[in-house]
Amino acid sequence: MTLSLLFASLFVLMLLRVPIAFALGLSSVGYVLLAGLPPVVLMHNMINGMNSFPLLAIPFFILAGALMNAAGITSRIFGFARSLVGWTHGGLGHVNVGASVIFSGMSGAAVADAGGLGAIEIRAMREAGYDDDFSVGVTAASSTIGPIIPPSLPLVIYGVMASVSIGKLFVAGIIPGLLMAVSLMVMVWWYSSRRNYPRDVAFRLSNVWRTFVSAFLPLMTPVIIVGGIVSGAFTPTEAAVCAAAYALFLGTVVYRTVDLRSFVRVSMETIETTASVIMIVGAATVFAWILTSNQAAAHFAELLLGLTDNKYLILFLIMMVVLVVGMFMETIAAISILVPxxxxxxxxxxxxxxxxxxxxxxxxxxxxxxxPVGMVLFVLSKVSDVPFEKCVTATLPFLIPLILVLILLTYVPAITLYLPDLLYGDH
Structure with missing residues (x-):
């Protein structure tokens, strides 16, 4: 009964639009008081949840992405992607996806991708005569590649919660991320053929070389991160520090677009974002401890196995649960609660x-x-001045390729596990 009240109070608080960290914390406090447990268990579990060395990667990856945006590196990436794939029909749609793949190796967050690249991409597509629904839809969908291709803030949280190698998770995300990009490009081609969208630029090797040289140093960021982790030169947390230091070097020394004022602003934004993430982790850890102590995992397993013993059907049911939770809950909180x-x-x-x-x-x-949560949609609505409702309808068709990739990855695990098995061997 007390556990039912825990979920009921969380649901009510979320309906009242209480920030997710406070909703999780307050519902957990209510449970502890009703169950007659000493309040100290709240602080004990919260501190244990936040006291994790791998979590140090979060502020540094956030800082690296913010510095890349502040340094104007997003425009260099967009220019390089434009020279590579802008010559195809619906060129800027393909550029949108390609730029997201490249930027994903730097930011590790979908919202950062949507906020950083989104404004540049949508403005360029509007000027070229693309419809707003297409521009917003492809920008929203392509931003989801960021947390799949390394580095990835959600994968760091998952690695901590599941006690698995973050390096292996990073490597495992490469092929799925590229599959997402290919599927979205197919969707862009289909849209472009129907609406007769133009080619953006003529393909010239000289242009590709010029933009590649301009973007070369930023393009080394994912090489440093992934190469360093796979080679064993440093841990994912140390890779995050290196990425932030490298981004700072590019912004202050190479391009000289980051001065003291902008660095302070970026640092404060990083502190604010990190604080909100860590608060969610701490509150979600307490919530997850309550679920674990009440054997929620055992009850959930019993429920699923009572319905069917078919592994593939149970996988489908698990994915439906995650999808529904993801529609209502912030990503970090959802991971922290669902994983246990x-x-x-x-x-x-x-x-x-x-x-x-x-x-x-x-x-x-x-x-x-x-x-109703849809953080990427809220960000794009703000940067594009398109109503939120229109952003929702514009994005719906682009969910189709993403869902197809999800189904493929769910039922063909070899796609995900190929690189970890190849590079680590002991997996």
Whole structure:
């Protein structure tokens, strides 16, 4: 009964638009008081949840992405992507996806992609005569590639919660992220053929070389991060520090677009974002501890296995649960709550934790494109001056390729696990 009140209070607080960290915390406090537990368990579990070395990667990856935006690096990436794929029909749509793939190796967050590249991409597409619904839809969908291709803030949180290698998770996200990009480009081609969108620029090797030289140093960021982790030169947390230092070097020394004032502004934004993420992690850790202590994972497994013993059908049911949660809950909180419940069930069914991590994160990214939470849609609505409702309808068709990729990855785990098996061997 007390557990039912826990979920009921959380749901009511979310309906009242209480920030998710406070909604989780207040509902947990209510449970502890009703259950007659000492309040100190709240602080104990919250501190334990936040006291994790891998979580140090979060502020540095956030800082690296913010510095890249402040340094004007997003425009260099957009220019390089434009010279590569802008010559095709609907060229700027393909550029949109290509730029997101490149920028994903720097920011690790869908909202950062939508906010940083989104304004540049939508403005360029409007000037070229593209419809707003197409521009907003492809920008929203392509931003979800960011948390799949390394580095990835959600994968860091998942790695901490599931106690699995963050390096392996990063490597496992490369092929799925590229599959997402290819599927979205197919959708762009289909739209462009129907609406007769133009080619953006003529293909010239000289132009590709010029923009490549301009973007070369930023393009080295994912090489440094992934190469360093895979080679064992540094841990994911140390890779985050290196990425932030490299971004600072580019902004202050190479391009000289980041001065003291902009650095202070970026630092304050990073502190604010990090604080909100860590607060969510702490509150969600307490909530997850309550679920674990009440054997929620065992009850959930019993419920699923009572419905069917078919592994593939249970996978489908798990993905439906994650998708619904992702529609209503912020990504970090959803990971922190879902992992302690889903992981034991998945392991019992023989589902690899690395595989589970990728499909859970992709599922939650789709949740970012759906109301009522839909953070990416809120960001794009702001930067594009398009009403939120129109952003929702514009994005719906682009959910189709993402859902198809999710289904493929869910039922063909070899796609996700190929690179971790190849590079780490002991997986």
């Amino acid at each position: 419940v889903l992981l034991p069930v998945s392991v019992q069914l023989g589902i690899d934790p690395i595989h589970l991590g990728i499909i859970v994160i992709l599922n939650l990214m789709i949740g970012l494109l759906t109301p």
